[in-house]
Amino acid sequence: MADIVTPKLDGKIRIPLMEEGATSHYHTLESSPKLNEALGYPGELVENWQEKAIEKFREVLDTNKALRVFMDICVKCGSCTDKCHYFIGTHDSRNMPVARQDLMRKVYRRYFTLGGKLFPKLVGASDFTKEVLDEWYTYFHQCSQCRRCSVFCPYGIDTAEISMAARLIMSHIGLSSKYSNEIIAKVYNTGNNLGIPAPALAGTMEFLEEEVKDATGVDVRYPMDEKGADVLLIAPSADFFSAPHVDSLIGYGKVFHEAGISWTVSSYASEFANFGMFVGDFHVMRKIAQRIKDAAREFGVKRIVVGECGHAWRVGHSFWNTLVGPWDFLDQRYPVPQHICEFSLDLIQRGGLKLDKSANDARIVTFHDSCNVARASSMGGYEGGQFEVPRELIRATCNNFVEMAEDTIKEKTYCCGGGGGLLTDDLMELRIRGVLPRAEALHAVMESHGVNYLALICAICKAQFTKVLPYYNIPMEVVGGIHQLVGDAIVLGGAKHEV
Amino acid sequence: MTRLSMVYITLYYIAFAIFLGGFLFKIWRFAKTPAPLVIVGTPGAKSGVGTALRVASDALLFRSLFRGNKWIWVGAYCFHFGLLFLIFRHLRYFVWPLPMWYSRVEQLVGITGGLMVVIGIGWLLGRRFFHARTRYISAFSDYFVLFLLLAIAGTGLLIKFSVRTDIIAVKTFMLGLARLHPQPAPADPWFLLHFSLVLVLLVYFPFSKLMHAGGVFFSPTRNQIDWTRSTERRHVSPFENTKSA
Numbered sequence: 001m002a003d004i005v006t007p008k009l010d011g012k013i014r015i016p017l018m019e020e021g022a023t024s025h026y027h028t029l030e031s032s033p034k035l036n037e038a039l040g041y042p043g044e045l046v047e048n049w050q051e052k053a054i055e056k057f058r059e060v061l062d063t064n065k066a067l068r069v070f071m072d073i074c075v076k077c078g079s080c081t082d083k084c085h086y087f088i089g090t091h092d093s094r095n096m097p098v099a100r101q102d103l104m105r106k107v108y109r110r111y112f113t114l115g116g117k118l119f120p121k122l123v124g125a126s127d128f129t130k131e132v133l134d135e136w137y138t139y140f141h142q143c144s145q146c147r148r149c150s151v152f153c154p155y156g157i158d159t160a161e162i163s164m165a166a167r168l169i170m171s172h173i174g175l176s177s178k179y180s181n182e183i184i185a186k187v188y189n190t191g192n193n194l195g196i197p198a199p200a201l202a203g204t205m206e207f208l209e210e211e212v213k214d215a216t217g218v219d220v221r222y223p224m225d226e227k228g229a230d231v232l233l234i235a236p237s238a239d240f241f242s243a244p245h246v247d248s249l250i251g252y253g254k255v256f257h258e259a260g261i262s263w264t265v266s267s268y269a270s271e272f273a274n275f276g277m278f279v280g281d282f283h284v285m286r287k288i289a290q291r292i293k294d295a296a297r298e299f300g301v302k303r304i305v306v307g308e309c310g311h312a313w314r315v316g317h318s319f320w321n322t323l324v325g326p327w328d329f330l331d332q333r334y335p336v337p338q339h340i341c342e343f344s345l346d347l348i349q350r351g352g353l354k355l356d357k358s359a360n361d362a363r364i365v366t367f368h369d370s371c372n373v374a375r376a377s378s379m380g381g382y383e384g385g386q387f388e389v390p391r392e393l394i395r396a397t398c399n400n401f402v403e404m405a406e407d408t409i410k411e412k413t414y415c416c417g418g419g420g421g422l423l424t425d426d427l428m429e430l431r432i433r434g435v436l437p438r439a440e441a442l443h444a445v446m447e448s449h450g451v452n453y454l455a456l457i458c459a460i461c462k463a464q465f466t467k468v469l470p471y472y473n474i475p476m477e478v479v480g481g482i483h484q485l486v487g488d489a490i491v492l493g494g495a496k497h498e499v
Numbered sequence: 500m501t502r503l504s505m506v507y508i509t510l511y512y513i514a515f516a517i518f519l520g521g522f523l524f525k526i527w528r529f530a531k532t533p534a535p536l537v538i539v540g541t542p543g544a545k546s547g548v549g550t551a552l553r554v555a556s557d558a559l560l561f562r563s564l565f566r567g568n569k570w571i572w573v574g575a576y577c578f579h580f581g582l583l584f585l586i587f588r589h590l591r592y593f594v595w596p597l598p599m600w601y602s603r604v605e606q607l608v609g610i611t612g613g614l615m616v617v618i619g620i621g622w623l624l625g626r627r628f629f630h631a632r633t634r635y636i637s638a639f640s641d642y643f644v645l646f647l648l649l650a651i652a653g654t655g656l657l658i659k660f661s662v663r664t665d666i667i668a669v670k671t672f673m674l675g676l677a678r679l680h681p682q683p684a685p686a687d688p689w690f691l692l693h694f695s696l697v698l699v700l701l702v703y704f705p706f707s708k709l710m711h712a713g714g715v716f717f718s719p720t721r722n723q724i725d726w727t728r729s730t731e732r733r734h735v736s737p738f739e740n741t742k743s744a
Binding site: 017018061062063064065066068069070072073074075076077078079080081082083093096098099102113114115121122123124147150151152153154155156157158161282283286317318319320321322323325326328332335336337374375376378381382383384386411 | 525528529532533534535536537538539540541542543544545549557561563564566567568571575626630631632633635636637638639640641643706707708710711714715717718719720721725727728729730733734735736737738741742
């Protein structure tokens with residue numbers, strides 16, 4: 001474990017005093033020239049980078065209403081200054097949302113506004129110097145794009161949009177993060193973020209069938225590349241390879257088994273995650289999403305159901321239709337995509353799942369709303385459904401459910417500290433500090449209610465929490481998926497269903 | 500017509516043109532810039548009516564700010580609604596005649612508005628000076644606009660209560676400007692100071708963060724509709740037919 005002193009938890013979230021530059025040394029590894037070029041960006045920082053950056057900046061301003069509006073209308077009221085988990089965890093004043101935004105705004109003012117051209121000092125404008133570029137790289141890679149600040153902004157200014165735009169501009173002058181680029185390149189080459197080749201995937205699916213058979217005595221299928229299946233399941237690739245993720249995949253399979261629906265995963269589109277969003281690149285996002293559409297067409301499926309992944313749910317729910325839609329070749333009676341939580345809850349409500357809640361009686365469960373689900377999507381087809389659907393699913397499968405503090409859930413949820421393309425070892429210190437508010441809220445219910453299970457519907461949250469909560473003396477075993485709960489509660493072969 | 504009047508009349512029309520032209524240009528640019536994706540924030544309304552209510556609750560009640568910080572909300576609400584009252588109070592200088600009831604309430608509304616504005620600005624200025632995080636994020640321009648507004652409100656209260664100006668002359672002058680039939684400017688230096696400061700505000704407006712006044716209606720995180728999984732509609736991005744960046 002990295003040598004980091006973490007505060008002792010007492011269940012209270014405190015707003016710290018500012019320490020400017022406290023995290024100015026958190027510099028995530030830069031992408032290699034080869035990787036940059038593989039994604040279509042310049043290999044290294046181009047000679048006339050300043051000119052190129054301003055050119056790209058102008059282009060983004062002209063094609064992105066959000067950025068255009070957000071650059072102009074912030075009044076510096078200060079409502080957002082205490083809302084970011086990274087500010088709370090690191091104390092660095094530049095991690096206050098408005099201060100982070102101003103790193104971009106000061107360049108905007110200098111090159112795109114009259115006041116900034118004439119009186120740069122008076123309006124807080126600055127030349128785009130190498131120093132400013134360094135600040136951009138450093139601090140726009142300390143934003144997990146969780147959108148918590150935007151909830152409290154009188155104008156809905158969303159720092160996520162600004163950090164995405166900043167990363168896009170930097171990519172186009174040859175400066176981007178190794179972590180995200182590496183992952184995008186892997187999807188291009190192998191179809192998933194982890195670079196798992198098709199034979200290994202097939203092996204995993206076979207292994208799961210044996211596991212479930214051993215545990216339950218029932219033949220539950222975990223099919224891959226089966227043309228003609230009704231459902232194409234798109235899961236984050238971590239579900240195939242990591243713990244506790246894989247337990248949710250086991251759960252999805254059991255749900256489909258009970259529903260009596262044929263399903264398959266695709267080895268070509270074996271990834272729900274879409275890091276194109278994190279780097280702010282529409283075209284990367286579209287290219288990754290296109291694989292899924294192609295697989296769905298090729299297999300002739302009727303519907304697409306997606307697994308537990310937060311940012312990917314945003315891309316799927318909110319962006320797919322724009323990126324690669326329309327999806328008119330699928331059965332229009334079902335939403336595209338449909339979340340596995342929606343699928344399971346619907347099945348339960350129609351009596352299609354027999355559940356034994358007591359199977360989860362050893363668990364006292366709380367639910368962490370993942371930021372992209374909570375603040376950038378919906379579920380169930382109604383406002384706020386993204387809060388209710390997962391909770392209803394937990395209540396349907398567990399007897400013990402406890403909410404964390406009201407200011408830390410639903411649209412006010414705190415990020416796990418690892419989203420937005422920051423889930424990399426070279427930002428470990430940031431990740432450990434960023435989880436602080438969530439760790440405090442979790443600690444509070446662990447103390448007061450004996451909570452021992454943190455239910456999640458996000459692959460990044462799962463990976464981040466298992467890694468960083470131990471620094472706060474919270475065991476990684478508390479972390480799990482909602483479909484782990486569902487899977488454990490299902491009585492296989494128990495429901496008489498009609499589908 | 501005195502030279503002073505000529506100067507003020509010219510300045511007024513220039514300032515007003517800059518304000519109107521600049522404001523409309525910015526709004527036009529907000530409006531015509533495309534949105535690549537639907538990025539509506541929670542709770543994304545599923546209908547146009549729901550979205551309109553949501554934007555209205557931010558524009559009229561400052562709902563998001565209320566959830567974010569009650570202390571800022573108090574100051575901001577006091578200031579902005581004071582401003583609204585003052586605009587009402589100044590209607591008589593742009594439109595005449597006005598209905599009877601206007602004359603009955605204008606004094607009360609004006610005095611209340613003036614006090615609200617001064618108290619609100621004082622509150623917000625105090626935060627900028629004494630609240631560490633707010634001070635950290637403040638630039639000169641953030642103070643400037645507060646002082647400018649304070650000076651406008653202060654001179655306004657002054658010519659109302661202390662060095663009373665000839666309001667008949669003011670009304671004649673202002674209505675003349677509004678009707679494009681200029682009349683001599685009142686020679687009262689306090690009034691002219693008040694008037695000059697307003698001209699500065701008009702010119703400053705479109706180039707500054709004051710554009711939040713129009714911008715609040717164009718924020719995609721609030722004014723978009725969450726219909727992204729609908730089979731009937733599809734949000735089309737400006738990159739629909741572009742191959743790469």
